[in-house]
Amino acid sequence: MANVWSANVSFSNGELHLSGISATALAKEFGTPTFFLDEEDFRTRATAWGSALKSSFGANAGNVYYAGKAFLCVEVARWVAQCGIGLDVCTGGELAVAKAAKFPVERIEFHGNNKSVAEINEAVRLGVGMIVADSLFEIDRIASAAKAQGKKQRILLRLTPGIEAHTHESIATAHEDVKFGFSIASGSAWNAVLAVRKHPEIELRGFHSHIGSQILSMDAFGTAADRLIAFLARYRDEFKTELPELDLGGGYGISYLESDEPLLPEIVLPSLHKVVQEACIRHNFGMPKISIEPGRAIVGPTMFTLYEIGTTKKVVLESGATRSYLSVDGGMSDNIRTSLYGAEYTAVIANRKPTASTTSSRVVGKHCETGDIVISDIALSADCVPGDLLAIPATGAYGRSMASNYNHVPRPPVVAIANAKARVIVRRETEADLLGLDV
Numbered sequence: 322m323a324n325v326w327s328a329n330v331s332f333s334n335g336e337l338h339l340s341g342i343s344a345t346a347l348a349k350e351f352g353t354p355t356f357f358l359d360e361e362d363f364r365t366r367a368t369a370w371g372s373a374l375k376s377s378f379g380a381n382a383g384n385v386y387y388a389g390k391a392f393l394c395v396e397v398a399r400w401v402a403q404c405g406i407g408l409d410v411c412t413g414g415e416l417a418v419a420k421a422a423k424f425p426v427e428r429i430e431f432h433g434n435n436k437s438v439a440e441i442n443e444a445v446r447l448g449v450g451m452i453v454a455d456s457l458f459e460i461d462r463i464a465s466a467a468k469a470q471g472k473k474q475r476i477l478l479r480l481t482p483g484i485e486a487h488t489h490e491s492i493a494t495a496h497e498d499v500k501f502g503f504s505i506a507s508g509s510a511w512n513a514v515l516a517v518r519k520h521p522e523i524e525l526r527g528f529h530s531h532i533g534s535q536i537l538s539m540d541a542f543g544t545a546a547d548r549l550i551a552f553l554a555r556y557r558d559e560f561k562t563e564l565p566e567l568d569l570g571g572g573y574g575i576s577y578l579e580s581d582e583p584l585l586p587e588i589v590l591p592s593l594h595k596v597v598q599e600a601c602i603r604h605n606f607g608m609p610k611i612s613i614e615p616g617r618a619i620v621g622p623t624m625f626t627l628y629e630i631g632t633t634k635k636v637v638l639e640s641g642a643t644r645s646y647l648s649v650d651g652g653m654s655d656n657i658r659t660s661l662y663g664a665e666y667t668a669v670i671a672n673r674k675p676t677a678s679t680t681s682s683r684v685v686g687k688h689c690e691t692g693d694i695v696i697s698d699i700a701l702s703a704d705c706v707p708g709d710l711l712a713i714p715a716t717g718a719y720g721r722s723m724a725s726n727y728n729h730v731p732r733p734p735v736v737a738i739a740n741a742k743a744r745v746i747v748r749r750e751t752e753a754d755l756l757g758l759d760v
């Protein structure tokens with residue numbers, strides 16, 4: 322059974338505590354809903370991925386780029402910089418956060434499948450260490466920007482190795498029929514190589530693939546590495562020179578439920594090294610520098626969402642069984658993952674010890690959508706009442722970062738806790754914020 326809570330969460334007398342502060346005290350000080358972020362746990366995980374890459378790959382270790390889209394704010398970008406790893410951004414907005422945090426530019430990697438001319442100009446101007454090109458248009462835009470600014474820009478080409486990673490369709494990214502990357506099988510990847518070689522302003526460093534998210538087995542990474550190294554070998558055979566880098570993306574799965582065994586860096590990276598080395602031997606290719614891009618695996622487990630239950634309702638199902646609906650003070654505006662792709666979560670009553678036996682329950686939000694469901698089916702104590710606090714673990718990735726203002730609900734704050742001290746790092750939106758855009 323895997324632990325779904327961040328490192329400094331404990332339970333005493335049935336009440337959840339983070340770094341010794343009770344859920345009741347947290348709710349009283351910061352309100353609900355709120356994302357509580359375990360800062361020490363975040364730093365430990367970011368550092369662990371960095372050191373495991375170094376110890377597993379030695380001289381062939383490239384960079385760990387934290388995938389900022391999982392969750393990014395200025396303070397978190399500072400922590401990432403302090404932990405010695407890089408940052409993957411994929412829009413001008415994420416790049417602006419990195420800039421505000423004074424993130425070391427040489428450790429920034431710029432992703433995305435539709436980077437505008439303005440975004441590319443800005444990235445080249447700032448001097449980001451790497452741009453990952455995803456279309457022929459972008460190759461031209463990067464070349465023009467570099468030429469205009471008298472620079473040479475390092476890039477990787479994002480390739481689609483044609484892999485079905487076993488995860489939800491909207492988060493699998495490397496089979497053929499997707500918007501990302503240049504397909505190896507169709508020949509478009511090779512055309513992109515030829516296009517890049519026409520531009521002296523571009524330094525092609527190697528290739529990239531990201532095969533999907535919340536992956537819980539290593540097999541797909543091995544297949545991806547094999548196809549990319551075969552492609553590197555083809556490049557060497559054609560042009561008599563070896564490209565030095567390979568970026569194998571992110572996607573390492575975490576525990577949302579106790580039954581999900583997470584891919585931990587100290588286990589996963591030695592096994593990634595093994596599959597990359599085997600592929601290199603098969604294709605008679607010297608091992609390139611390997612980079613990776615974990616997002617969820619760093620931030621996901623470090624946050625939980627604290628909600629307050631506002632209403633409850635008993636519904637009789639067709640089968641005659643009953644279901645208890647527990648409505649919380651947030652919902653699909655702070656966690657879209659359940660309605661977007663059927664993500665599963667667990668939850669606990671956080672403010673007290675349950676006193677009743679469990680009953681089939683559904684945790685729903687306050688939005689005007691039937692699909693506004695946070696947890697579709699969970700056994701929770703039948704004695705939940707309005708005013709109880711409900712904590713949902715592992716909401717750090719793609720929760721706050723995908724939050725919306727649907728129904729004009731203000732987005733929740735993020736409160737970081739370290740050494741028993743809590744501080745707001747992203748404040749709660751107010752109604753004034755919401756009205757502030759109306760002209």
Ligand SMILES: *Cc1c(COP(=O)(O)O)cnc(C)c1O
Nearest residue numbers: 388531534571572614615616617
């Ligand atoms: C989303 C994404 C990641 C991070 O994925 P996780 O599942 O959060 O690890 C890494 N690289 C690219 C290119 C991505 O799009």
